[in-house]
Amino acid sequence: MKAPILQLNPILIPAINEQLAALYTVHKFYELADQNAWLAEHGASIAAVITGGHTGISQALLEQLPGLKVVAVNGVGTDAVDLAYCRGRGLPVTATLGALTEDVADLAIGLLIAACRNLCAGDRFVRGGLWELNPQPSAIPLARRFSGMRVGIVGMGRVGRAVAQRAAAFGCAIQYTDLRPMDDIAHAFVPGLIDLARDSDALVLCAAADSAEGIVNAAVLDALGPRGFLVNVARGRLVNEADLTEALVAGRIAGAGLDVFVDEPRVPLALRQSDAVTLQAHRASATWETRTAMGEMVLAGIAQALAGQRPTMSLTT
Numbered sequence: 001m002k003a004p005i006l007q008l009n010p011i012l013i014p015a016i017n018e019q020l021a022a023l024y025t026v027h028k029f030y031e032l033a034d035q036n037a038w039l040a041e042h043g044a045s046i047a048a049v050i051t052g053g054h055t056g057i058s059q060a061l062l063e064q065l066p067g068l069k070v071v072a073v074n075g076v077g078t079d080a081v082d083l084a085y086c087r088g089r090g091l092p093v094t095a096t097l098g099a100l101t102e103d104v105a106d107l108a109i110g111l112l113i114a115a116c117r118n119l120c121a122g123d124r125f126v127r128g129g130l131w132e133l134n135p136q137p138s139a140i141p142l143a144r145r146f147s148g149m150r151v152g153i154v155g156m157g158r159v160g161r162a163v164a165q166r167a168a169a170f171g172c173a174i175q176y177t178d179l180r181p182m183d184d185i186a187h188a189f190v191p192g193l194i195d196l197a198r199d200s201d202a203l204v205l206c207a208a209a210d211s212a213e214g215i216v217n218a219a220v221l222d223a224l225g226p227r228g229f230l231v232n233v234a235r236g237r238l239v240n241e242a243d244l245t246e247a248l249v250a251g252r253i254a255g256a257g258l259d260v261f262v263d264e265p266r267v268p269l270a271l272r273q274s275d276a277v278t279l280q281a282h283r284a285s286a287t288w289e290t291r292t293a294m295g296e297m298v299l300a301g302i303a304q305a306l307a308g309q310r311p312t313m314s315l316t317t
Contacts, residue, residue, distance in 0.1 A: 003306055004045050006065070009052040011074060013288070016295030024048070024302075039064045048072060048302045053095075054264070054282075056080020062091075070305030072298045075285070076100055076208070079235075083316055092314040094301035096294040098158060104284040105162030108204055108233045109170075111257025112151075114278040115229050116144040116202075118255075121275040144227070144254065147171050152200030154193065154215075155207025155234060156182055163204055175199060178207070197223035205234040214240040221247040228253050233284050236260040245270040248277065259284050 002025045009030065011017055020026050027046070032038050043064040051057050053075030059082045062068065071081060073095045086093050114120055118141070125131055125140060151167045153160045153176040164174045164187060174187040177196045181189035190196040197203050197220045205216065216230065217240040224230065230253060232239055241262050247253045248270070255276040261267050264282055271277050285291065301311040310317055 003047040004042070005048040005050060005302065006046045007050045008057065009050070009055050009074065011050070011291075011295055011298075013292050013295050016292065016299065019295075019299055020050075023299075047306055050074060050298055050302075051081075053077025054080065058082075059085050062086070062089075070094065070302055070311060072301045074294055074298050077235075078315060087316040090317060092301070092305050092311045092317045094297070094305075094311045094313040095315060096297040097313055099293040099297055100285040100290055101158040101162050103287050103290045104159045104206075104233050105166055107259060107280065107284040108159070108163045108206070108231055108257075109166045111233070111259065111278050111280065112202055112204065112229060112231045113146050115231070115255040115257040115276070116146045116149075118143045118275070120278050124275075144229075146202075149173075149201040150175070150199065152176065152190070152196040152203045153187075154178075154196070154203065154205045154238075155209065156185060156187075157206065157208065159233065160204075160206035161185075163206055167204075194220055194223045197221070197228070198225075200224065201227065202229040202231065205230075205232040205238050207234050207238065209235060209238060213237045216240065216244070218243040218247065221253050224253050226251055226254060229255050229257070231257040233259045236262045236264060241268055241271070248274050 004025045004027060007026055007028050029035060044066055046065045047067060047069050049057055049068060049071045051073055053073055057071055068091060071086065071091060071093045073093065076095050076097055078093065078095055081093055083093060122140060147170045149172050151172045151174055153164055153174065156176045156178045160176060167174060175190050175196060176187055177190050177193055193215060203224055215238055221243060245268055257278040259280040260282055297313060301313055304311040
C-alpha cells in the first residue's frame with residue numbers, strides 16, 4: 001500500500017509528479033473543495049507533506065496530521081513553517097538547500113545589468129514603435145556601465161558567494177556585510193549596512209534573514225545615492241517598499257531590480273510604473289534545471305523520512 005502524502009502546492013515538473021504518483025498516494029490539498037471535512041476524515045493517515053516556501057504550513061494544520069513523518073519544503077524559505085513546534089515534535093522539516101544557488105545568482109546579475117542598462121525600458125521603446133518616431137540618439141537616456149562597479153552584497157551565504165563570483169568576472173570590486181566576517185572570504189567585510197551602501201554602486205540583497213524586516217530603509221537608500229542601484233533576490237520584506245518608492249520617484253537612487261516583494265503578488269503601483277525598475281514575479285529559481293533538482297530533493301527527503309532515517313536536508317532533527 002502506498003503511503004499517503006498531502007501536497008499543498010503544485011509542482012511544475014511532470015517527471016517529478018510522475019515519480020510522486022508512482023511511489024505515493026498523492027492528495028492535492030489545493031484542489032479540495034472542503035479542506036476541513038477532508039482533514040477530519042483523512043488527516044490522521046497522512047505520512048508526509050509537500051509545501052512551498054511561501055505557503056509553508058500552519059501549526060493548526062500540523063496538529064491535524066498526527067501521523068506526519070516529514071514536512072518537505074520545495075524551496076529554501078522556511079519563514080512560514082513553525083520550526084520550533086516541529087523540532088519539539090521531532091518532525092523533520094526539509095528544504096532544497098543549494099539547488100537554487102546558481103539560478104538565483106544568475107538572476108541577480110541579470111537584474112543588475114538590466115537595471116543599469118535600462119534593458120526593459122529599451123525593449124518597450126522598440127516594441128512600442130517609438131524608435132521609428134524618435135530615431136535621434138538622445139531619445140533614450142544614457143545608461144550606466146555594470147562592469148567595474150563597486151558591488152555590496154548583503155548576506156554572504158551560498159547565493160551571496162555565487163553573486164560575488166559572477167560580479168568579480170565583470171571586474172567589480174566586492175564588499176559584503178553579514179552577521180560576522182567570513183574567514184574563507186577574500187572580499188572586504190563591512191559591519192554596517194549604511195556604510196556598505198555608501199561605499200557601493202550597487203547593493204545586492206542575498207540574505208535569508210528570516211527575522212529581519214525593513215533593513216533597507218531611507219537611510220540606507222540615501223547612503224547608496226543617486227547613482228546607486230538596489231537588487232533584491234532574497235526576501236521582499238528586507239526592503240521598506242514605501243521608502244524605496246519615494247527614493248526612486250525623487251531620484252535619490254538610480255534604479256532597482258526586484259524579484260521579491262513584501263505582499264506578493266501585489267506590487268506597489270509606483271514600482272510597476274517606473275522605468276527605473278526591473279521587475280520579476282519571484283522567478284529566481286524558475287528554470288527546468290533547478291525545479292527538477294528541487295523536486296528530486298523533495299523526493300529524497302520523503303523517502304528517507306518514511307524509511308525511518310534522518311533526511312539529509314532536515315533543518316529540525
